[in-house]
Amino acid sequence: MMLVSFLFIPILAALLLLFIKNNKTAQWVAILFSGLSLLVALLMLITPTADFNIAWLPNLNTRFILHADGLSKILILLTAISFPAILLTTANNEYKNRNVFLSLLLFAQAGLMGVFLAGDALLFYFFWELALIPIYFLCSIWGGEKRIAITFKFFIYTFLGSLFMLAGILFLNAHTSDHSFLINSFIHANLSGGEQVTAFALFFIAFAIKMPIFPLHTWQPDAYEQSPTAVTMVMSAVMVKMGLYGILRWLMPLFPAAFMAHTHVVVLLSVIGILYASFIAIRQDDIKRLIAYSSIAHIGLMNAALFTHTQIAIQGALIQLFSHGINVLGLWMVADIIEQQTGTRSMQQMGGLAKKQPTLAILLVGFALANIALPLTNSFVGEFLMFTGLFQFNPWMAACAGVSVILAAIYTLNLVQKVAYGAISEKINTMQSPNKGAQVVLIILLIIVFATGVYPQPLFSLTADTLQELFVK
Amino acid sequence: MNAIIVSTLLGVIMMFCSWGIKSQQVQKNIALIGLFILIIANLAQSNGWYVVDFDTKGMLKYNFFGLYANTLLFVLTFIYVWINGEEIAKITSSSADFYSLFFFILCGISILTSFDNLLMLFLGIEILSIPLYILTGADKKNMFSNEAALKYFLMGSFSTGILLLGITFIYGATGSFHLTAPVVSISTGIAQEQILLSTGLILLFAAMNFKVSAAPFHFWTPDVYDGAPTVFTSFMATIAKAAGFIAFINVFNSQHKALGYSWTLLLTFVILSTLLVGNIIAVFQRSVKRMLAYSSIAQAGFMLFALYGKSDINYESTLLYAVVYSIATIGIFAVLVKMKENSFEAFNGLGKAHPLLAFTTTVFLFSLAGIPLTGGFFAKYYMLSALLKAGAGLWLVLVAVVFAAISIYYYFKIIQAMYFTTGEPAINPLPSQYKYQLLTLAILLLVLGVFPNLLLNYLYF
16 A cells, blocks of 8 residues: 555645645645655655555556565655655745646656556556656746757657557567566566567667667757756656666566677767766856756766676666765755846856855755765765776776766866855845755755765665665576 | 448438427437437347347348447447537538438448448448538538538549449459458369459458548548538548448458458558558648648558457457547547637647646547557557557567657647647637536546556457
């Protein structure tokens, strides 16, 4: 029952919100329900969870199965933390028809939770789309100036990817012995080598577009830039994890031979993507685009780590799934507070934040350091493990990817320098201190950054069973 | 049997109604009651009660699939009349004439779902088509409507000629009009008539493709759909077309064996060209009505996948696709009918002015595009899965999937206009219950999008 409530709570809230016209009430209802999800998620960490398993469409042999292992749990925790945090920090932003906005956001939450829980391929596909459609409307209605064309590009891109995945699901379903969609039947599907490669490619395209991996990333910076910031946060903190989750949950166990055959190609693509995105990030002046490219680089590293297929790198990636979400959430929030108050995203017009708003500047520096993966921050743990694994896999690739750490320092410190230091610029001078809710959320996130950086053991033990599943069997 | 007799009777009764009853509202209600009686009569037959029962000497055969298809198409007609009655009344002073034509069409449909003989196929198609020609030209004072009717009539007659020629060839080769005759004659191995038989079957195939507007026999579709009054386009594109598909699958589910491997080749060619023509040309349309005409060609391409296989899943997938596609298309045309013009711009700002109407339109478009949670997803799903089970290559599935992604482009243009563009929608005032009628359709689609087996389970009773 606990697992169903992850779907049930946001959907109920989303439906309820459609009828609440008052902005303030709507905001509080949304925060309350997403807080409730967070509570259930915390409860899930300490109590054992039972699978939810009922028949759905008997003549298709598909079942409504929700199952949570360590991988699911860590991502559910991330989702459950993100939504109340996002809702609290953006509470003062102006959105017309706020109740619809919040409702769509919570529908997306239900979709994301479903993706991370589904144990049946058709169900997984359903939630995969359910997460996408609200985001399409959110970006197109509330986004920036060029929103319609850019969101449409994003939508067609990802929709085509997921249709390929659907073809793959159908293909696998035809090759299972019991013609079901259960993940276990898929694992034991009777595929020849060539068929496995085909099915692998179909799934991989969907995941690669979602993450995104170079050269399929072109939708991302534009989409991040044009979306309303609350949605950008959802997309970069949680939605991109869908692709990585897909690789861990579906790609790796389903097509072991095809997976091993393509490790070098994919790692190479990822490394190219990491360097490419890092170099572009250095040249950015728009603070949102900078974070977007930085995010592509980090996701690329995680993908490379998964495809090294070494235990240590995958352990790092599992932790980084969570850590990257928290860090990027913090960065977006600071960026959003600055944008909301000054009305600009250009770093040239900023400066002197440390003198004007010291608290905010400290928070920014904290998240920036986490973005560079400085020791004591959470990403250090993950990135160190990932680089170790990458080095075992291929030292040359590790060396090339390692350059990105230096590049990350360049663009992130550049961001800090331009925003926080120097003379107080005209725009920054107008800033007020952010609302209490946002401050509390940012401080909590920063505490999580350092707490899991100093003592990551709880995250290791949480994901131990997934790792065991992937490597022992 | 019941359906054929009752629908004919009702057609005649409806015809006389236009003399005695002047109120259009009453005429609509009589038509609805008639449709209800028709549905009951048809259900009665599935339970073994006959109005009249006689031996058709193998001309007709009744199986559960045919009767169930009848029921579904009658229910769809009921919904169609329920929603569009007022709009039909605007075209003429006496809508009873059109209702009577609908009943004759339903008579044709009842034959098409149950024929076991090529002559009955011919009869069914003619009974279905002739009222459609009249409906196309219903808007007498509009030149486009007249042009469309004439075009449809000429092209339709021509294709009927080809159909007859095909039947003649098949008769010449096998000496029988019976549906299974070609397959039987192949198994007995009368080799010198193979050419005649194949030619006959290919001609039959071409004529059926014309009826369901599959490329390269689709040229009449955009002009006819565009020229006909929008309410009747809605009927033509949904119920009449669905019946055409059921006939198509009835003919070729067994006959295709007589063509051997070349059947797969032919069908693949037709499907690919239909998907290509429908989807690509739809992208460039400026008028929503013409876009929907091409979209209906594209959807026909998807429905033809059902002919690939040989298993029972073909019947399942055809029915589900036909019903879901019909509901969505009736819905979208019901919205279009209220628009002052057919351009995409007419929809600008509809999301703000009429939120419920815009929501239902979104559901209809999602369903046509095959997005999960709407019936359209499972319709497409069943087709693709039938295709794989029939042993067709994965590449064909991938081609279909790419075209499905292209279709997003033109369906979403309406959504973009409704929600993301500001403006005053060019829409006529709506009757108060109208949006709830459309909401019913949308809810139906959403329910079928989660539980398609609600519809399909009855096939196994």
